[in-house]
Amino acid sequence: MNPTSLSLFELSKKLGQKEISSRELTDSYIKNIEAREGDINAFITKTFDLAREMADASDSRRAAGKTYSNLDGIPLTVKDLVCTEGIQTTGGSQILKGFVPPYDATVWGNLKKAGAVLLGKTNCDQFGMGSSTENSGYGNTKNPLDLKCVPGGSSGGSAAAIAADFCAGSVGTDTGGSVRQPAHFCGITGLKVSYGRVSRYGVTAYASSLDTIGPMGKTAQDCAMLLQVMAGHDDRDSTTPNIEVPDYLNELEKDLPGFTIGIPEEYLGEGISQSTLQALESTKAVFKDLGVTFKTISLPHTKYAVPAYYIIAPCEVSANMARYDGIRFGNTQEGANYEEIIVNTRTHGFGDEVKRRILLGTYALSAGYYDAYYRKAQKVRTLICQDFTQAFEGVDAILAPTAPTAAFEIGKNTADPLQMYLEDILTIPASLAGITGITFPVGQSQEGLPIGMQLLGPAFKEERVLRMAHQFQTAIDT
């Protein structure tokens, strides 16, 4: 059996029992990548030489009985928003082409210390701004399950890499759905962590009050193993509360009797495909067999989440993108004076969608409009947070589709930004509330494309949604 089709959890066991070496495993992934990457374009930067070196070092540690963790020797990929010391980090944008960070983001530093192997940096929408990976400055990624379709976004390269057996797991980011929606489109499992659960230090900022970094893998168990190493307080990110990191793998094994799941009626409205609704029903049936009770709930402000998000996020974008001035780092353009260097660098380096959001944010924050847009959106955000707080008083988790349909075709939404924004309608509310959510595959569309449901849980209850998704995956596996 080709080891690359196994889950990270199974591979970790095989490495532990010395049935396979990290080097053999790494070479198997590289073989897969060399065979199909030309079609898929999941990577911005491949680091095969480094991967082989890291794998050999891991094998030596194992031979000496000195492994660092259960991730030691596991080949991973990392979204190209995450700074990796000595390895180009572009944020998916031409404005950072050639930028080699002199330090590691905390999240990658933690994985490296755990012995993980890096196969490369995955493609994504520029700085995470997009829902299809078509906004990458390095060509779009294609969905490995149907090359005509997008892999979702913005963590599309990571999701495609897992679906194509290019790596055992990946690190993605989710600001408005960028881990969950590509997981849904590519038939893998992705965890959006609570805001503050994983340090953002060294990860390029998109919308700072919403950005989260989450694990992606074949299964919830794989995500749990990755999160164990990724999560926790970091002195270098002041938004990471000092809340204990539970033993996620242990928590997974607990069963679910007495659990109540809420189905929000607002998530099942117009535009939700028939096969998505059917997949929801079959998912409910599996959970019912596991002893879970269902009830219909209301999250009344759901329809205001997209407009609130597309005000708040671009406002934060316009501030965060100000750092790209072509002076201290990145792909600088020439200019006759200081002002021209800045303008030429930004004009040449930023992609279309980044410019659109900068313009939108600059406008919404400009004199006379602040109250009407940003302040109003932040107030609506409060109401959306309250919706979830009230809902979680009566249910343990919320189950809903991740997106209205399965993966759409490349080019379908590129001419109409508003249509593309509406793709995020079911993922954005949880992002505004800062809660956790996991997307996992549950069925297929009529075209045979994967459908993933999302299970949302209260903030800092990652162990709960991981456990529920794991119990589901175990039940359908047997």
Next chain:
Amino acid sequence: MSQTFSQDEIKKIATLAKLKLTSEEETKYAAQLSGVLDFFSQLQEVDTQSVAETSQVTGLENVMQEDVVENESPEKMNLLLNCSSHPIEDNSIKIPKIM
């Protein structure tokens, strides 16, 4: 608050955001952003008079740290400086004069 963008307004915002747009881009963004702003206007139906704003969700307040300089090694300093494509002089990045 339904608002439409004129090409002049887009030009003004682009200048504020340090972007140079072609006239085709100005026309395109003016139309697209007008549509998006129109979509935003539905927020006006929500009564938020007695609602507080949410600017963050962690509940953390006044996260402080000691104000201590962490000296990086000269090698690290050089790596940081070398991220710039401008000339380096006396551990500083040299750029065209501003004033």
